[in-house]
Amino acid sequence: MVTSTRPIIKKGAGPGPGVPGPNGNGSKGDGGEYRDPKSHANRYRIGMWVGLASVTMMFTSLSSAYIVRSVSASDWTSLPMPRVLIASTLLILASSVTLEVARRQLKAAATTAYARWLMITVVLGVGFLVSQLFAWRQLSAQGIYLSSNPHSSFFYLLTGAHAVHLAGGLFGVTFLWLRSRLVLSEATQMHKRKASADAVSIYWHFMDALWIYLFLLLFLWR
């Protein structure tokens, strides 16, 4: 039988009774602002980073397969690099810059400029996908197909997987562009727009960096 009472403040159970602890919504635990619009919109940024972690893991698995296969195989024939890939690289780098410009215009509340730069990004993104198509056609015209040799298998697989992911990003940028014409009055909607623009551009820059990585892996690693 317990005869004395002790404080119910316990180590490891948050800052004791009566005091709300900090949470994920911008509350510092001091009873301050609860679920302000900014933190509500933050879920788009958080979700995007979390999603990119899984995209990273998928490309990690594919590139580890690439590395294992390339160092252990005796049947490896290196592909000639399709020249059009240089254009691809320039296009996707430029698209990252234009998207970043668009995002800054949004921060400066220049909606018209924001829409214009988004449109340019869409055009550059489509250009990238078209240039990829040219690269695949160039290779297949030389008789190099998916199953021709391990390097070509990985080339089609990695560029294809990247293109599918980039097409998703293109869908996102197009969505931002179409939505950019709407005039928003509420602060909540504005925060949401900024958060979606952030999320899409995080994704787009990631796809840009992923392309550079794949390009180097495919043509410089071996």
Added chain:
Amino acid sequence: MSETHEGAHRHPAPTGFIRKYIFSVDHKVIGIQYIMLALAAVLVGMIMSLLMRMNLSWPGTSWPILETLFPTGAPGGVMTPEFYLSLVTMHGTIMVFFVLTTAPQGGFGNYFLPIQIGAEDMAFPTLNMLSFWVTLVGFIVILLAIFVEGNQGLGEMFAALGPSFRGGSGTVGPIGGWTGYAPLSALGRIAGPGQGAGMNLWVISIAIFCIGSLLGALNFITTLLNMRTKGMSLMRMPLTCWAWFTTAVLALLSFPVLLGGGILLLLDRVAGTSFFIPGGLYVSGILSGSNPNFPLHTGGSPILWQHLFWFFGHPEVYIAILPGMGATSHILATFARKPVFGYRAMVFAIFAIGLLGFFVWGHHMFISGMSPYSAIAFSILTLSIGVPSAVKTFNWLGTLWGSRIRFTTAMLFALGFVSLFVAGGITGLILGQSSLDLAMHDTYIVTAHFHLVMGVASIFGMFAALYFWFPKMFGRLLNDTIGRIHFWITFIGVYAIFVPMHIMGIVGMPRRFASFGEYEFLKELHPLVMLVSVAAVITIGAQLLFYVNVFWSIFKGKKADDNPWEATTLEWNTTSPPPHDNFAGVLPTVYHGPYEFAVPGAPKDFVMQTDIEAEVPGGNGHNGHKH
């Protein structure tokens, strides 16, 4: 009294039947949909294990019903070895993916994570709906895989997809095992019966399942990080939330690897690449490259598939069991009426198990010809998982120590979980050592080990969770008498099934064999085989009681209060079942840790997380209540 404040209504309650119960974006409905999917899948998996037991106990017997259902798989009603192997494959795949991964995480996690952190829904409700429907499509595809080879009509439909989808290899379903080892799984029809169209559908189903799980995991993590209510600091979350969060992280990082591997495997099968197919392969009497049916392959690595598969496969084990650990911790504390012993240690143990789970996949591959040095590294890392596991076990025992336990059905299943986790986990220390595993690999002791620790223990976690949360989900209690009968038959039954399997394994009985009649040294084990089968029939019979109990109680069970177990966490603050936005428009504020039971000075023996008047500054006992 609980202090409340305004919460945002993000989507109004739907009114039409279809939006409300079928294509619902409400996490509670989606959670129940996941549980129903698991209940359907587990029934299919159990029937398959029954069929396997029939064949092992009475090999060569003619079962007329089998001939009616599977004319190609069981000609004359006698099960062919290929049919048996396809049962092994489908039982494993369905149980691991569509039961052990869906119910604990997608089911209970979906339903209770948002409520327990005080949110009105998941962060991305539409994505949540999508993740369930994608998973359901995966389940339909895996069911098709069973029939596509045996059934002429279906077989022809799929043959239209391309030459590699042509069925007619004379068996039912894929036979690659749930691990689908290359190179046989990568070759297509040439590799023999059960490696044709059904195997394609198997790979596609797994890939679809990966995508569904990834969407779910993304949602869980974002919800937990972004949507906790006021006062819900990380260290005030129930251990269930920690478990679901860690599980989501594991799923997020391991499923993409399987997806990558699955894409490579599918390309090998349908596009003629050689990622996993080595050169000079001689299969079914044909040399690679000597026949148009078997084109030339060179240089692929079958071991690569094992690495990719097990890099996913081992975290998958923890994806199955961590939610059970969370539920068990939660339920033990509630019915022992004591705080969880070492809350912080429990959180770190969950994380440690999750983290170490990523570095031990090699222990599945000790006999793949890996370097003994890597094997030792994998062994040491594997055995080190015993440390956080022991921390959890001792903390569960510490929670129970000196308590006055309320033996509800949920509590019985939670105690059963602890028992099974220890009993099944202890053989992990044996199998995790490369020197011992070389002898025991692919014998029944492996089957016994993972069924106890990952299969049955996880299922017990789910049973505990269902008996515990059923009143919250449906507003009615499950029948307690049937529940207790269900518990005792299942608890004794699973030990009766799996303890003899340890003995068989040590004797050297290999797993995945359709019959053992040709092996002199195994003939003496036949009584044990029969014992296992009888126990399996009885145990599975008891599960029918459970099904009846669930579906009867949903409609006719005893009405439940809002807080029938006198529990502390947020889900018991709202009505049973909760309204569409969980807290009727006003989100709760949290003032306490999740397990404030038997608090000295408090008016009751439990303090709810939202209770404000239990504040005892300095512990001078101002309420004057002592116990």
